[in-house]
Amino acid sequence: MVYEERNAWSGLIVSAVVISAYVIIVLQQAAGRAVTEVDWLPPMLWTIGAGIVATIVISIVWGIIAGAKDPDGVGRSDVRDRDISRMGARVEQAFVVIAGLGVIALCAVGADVFWIANTMFAGFAVSAVVGSVARVVAYRRGLV
Numbered sequence: 001m002v003y004e005e006r007n008a009w010s011g012l013i014v015s016a017v018v019i020s021a022y023v024i025i026v027l028q029q030a031a032g033r034a035v036t037e038v039d040w041l042p043p044m045l046w047t048i049g050a051g052i053v054a055t056i057v058i059s060i061v062w063g064i065i066a067g068a069k070d071p072d073g074v075g076r077s078d079v080r081d082r083d084i085s086r087m088g089a090r091v092e093q094a095f096v097v098i099a100g101l102g103v104i105a106l107c108a109v110g111a112d113v114f115w116i117a118n119t120m121f122a123g124f125a126v127s128a129v130v131g132s133v134a135r136v137v138a139y140r141r142g143l144v
Helices: 003-030 041-069 077-110 113-141
Strands: none
Touching: 003 041, 003 077, 003 113, 041 113, 077 113
16 A cells, blocks of 8 residues: 555544544534534534644554555655545545535525534535545546
8 A cells, every 4th residue: 555545544534533523522512402502613623633633643653564564665656646646636625615615605694603614614524535535446446
């Protein structure tokens, strides 16, 4: 498995855990009250930060393990890796744009800040998951 594919897997695994953790935390806080009354900002910032740190740590540890098995090929990438990375970025960008449009629509109707922030968070989360899945599929089945 090449460096870029390991990073795609790391991002996919961490994204799934982080999204689940955030949703669970918010739903636990919302028990018995309106969801818009939940103090969403600290859990959102902590999960985003933890996700970034966890992805970096997993990538480093996985790279060290891979480097022990194949020291010559651990960080090597080629044109295919670059093409897959670009394709994944395009897929991610599409979902961020959709989330941005959703945020603009929510602002236009005067929605609560909770919904606006969580729409953007969901857009970033879906973007990360779908982009990582697209990269992993491209590595396993090839670019279309």
